[in-house]
Amino acid sequence: MVKHDDGGIGVVAALVRSAFLVNAVYAESGREFGVTPQQGQLLCVLMARPCGMGELGATLRLAKSSLTGLVDRTERNGLVRREPDPRDTRAVRVALTERGDELAGEFYAETCRRIEDLPAALDPADRDMLAHLLGRIVRDNKVPVVFVEADASNGPRTPRGG
Amino acid sequence: MVKHDDGGIGVVAALVRSAFLVNAVYAESGREFGVTPQQGQLLCVLMARPCGMGELGATLRLAKSSLTGLVDRTERNGLVRREPDPRDTRAVRVALTERGDELAGEFYAETCRRIEDLPAALDPADRDMLAHLLGRIVRDNKVPVVFVEADASNGPRTPRGG
DNA sequence: CGGCGTAGTTCGCTGTGCGAATTACCGGCT
């Protein structure tokens, strides 16, 4: 297969640089709402449901002590709350406060908006293809659910009905 | 067009989660060679050519003071060197040391290897499509060259013989 | 020469992330 080089880059560089873009979006989006990217990511994970520290650590790929600190600071900001786990006295469930829930929604929405803008020049079919290809990568590599799918303002797809 | 939902995710979540993967690769790869992800990224940028602080800041999207610190620490590790700019007494050119060049090559190679493994389940045509789609996003959004291309599809490594 | 803009550094601060050590508890075993 002869691919004529229209200035395209390899898949490795493409992945790295698109990741750079996404990181920048998290940073900007976070700054807009007065949270760090990490705290924003934490909020997004907790949007789905409250979570134990262990599970959070696995999801965010953080060492226990790192997570303790992150939750501490986010709690100090009034965005999350530690609740005792009724089943296990040792364990803790981290949940969004009311303010945290509100902020999480805004941060999430803004982040989605900005990220949807990245492939603005792609037509719907291309976006679909991209989502499909990246989706396979994400699944094959068992990426934790650091970002839940909420609405599909994007298009007709993702009706999680079946 | 009815596309049956095989569990695919939206393009936003796909981008976010794949970025998460790439970030993890940088972290692991860096750990393997005793550098932080940021320092590794700095090395990768400098692989192409020495660079002034201003240009580095623009490429890495860091504030001046942040970059001073990053270069300080990387210099302390013996990986980069500050050289005076012959044209401008104020300016500085940051260049790889010999050890830095060596380590950059290894870090770069290892990072490429790991990132190439991410889409292992995609056949060549799919990878090609992915590279094309992400490449357009990267170009449209003017992502700085935080990762130079030097992989096999273009021929063996960047000629450093210069 | 005077003054403005630019290139980098310094300083103080908050946040991030880790490993080792510690505390408190669960659960199985005797």
Add this chain to the structure above:
DNA sequence: AGCCGGTAATTCGCACAGCGAACTACGCCG
């Protein structure tokens, strides 16, 4: 019951990351 290994989470000390404000030193225009 009592013990004890494993688990959940915190604490502590450390190095790194990133920022803004203030500062130095130089280039450059007039």
